[in-house]
Amino acid sequence: MQQKSTFDYLYRITFIRSGDYFGMYVRLIIIGGLVMYYVPNFWMKVIFAILFLYMSIFQMMTLYQHHRTIVWLDIYPVETKIRQQALMKWLLQLALLQLVIFTVLLLLLKAFLAGAVVFVGGAVFVFVFIFGYVKHKISAV
Numbered sequence: 649m650q651q652k653s654t655f656d657y658l659y660r661i662t663f664i665r666s667g668d669y670f671g672m673y674v675r676l677i678i679i680g681g682l683v684m685y686y687v688p689n690f691w692m693k694v695i696f697a698i699l700f701l702y703m704s705i706f707q708m709m710t711l712y713q714h715h716r717t718i719v720w721l722d723i724y725p726v727e728t729k730i731r732q733q734a735l736m737k738w739l740l741q742l743a744l745l746q747l748v749i750f751t752v753l754l755l756l757l758k759a760f761l762a763g764a765v766v767f768v769g770g771a772v773f774v775f776v777f778i779f780g781y782v783k784h785k786i787s788a789v
Contacts, residue, residue: 654726655734659711676704681753690762697750697766698773705743712786732786736778743774
């Protein structure tokens, strides 16, 4: 494994093993899917899909500070920029997976237009939120 992949691995393992992040992620997907299933209004489905994407990304941002009390992270020779990029890459992958799940759900419900709007609007939201807000927040830490 290369040094620049160290934090990629660390964030994935933390996501799975800590119990908090994985469970929260799955719960937000299930609750978001149920809300979209039961809400009959087209625009409300779109709004709830983006809202649950936002909540998932926002909650997963805390992965960056999860290991803050472990000294080896400060002395390990990996730049902070690589650590930040690893988190943003992982958040992007999680958000896009959730976006695909929501889109497939809407397509299965035969809400084709809602699925298309959620996919395009959600993708735009995810990229803007992660490379705008999240990048700014974690670089300020």
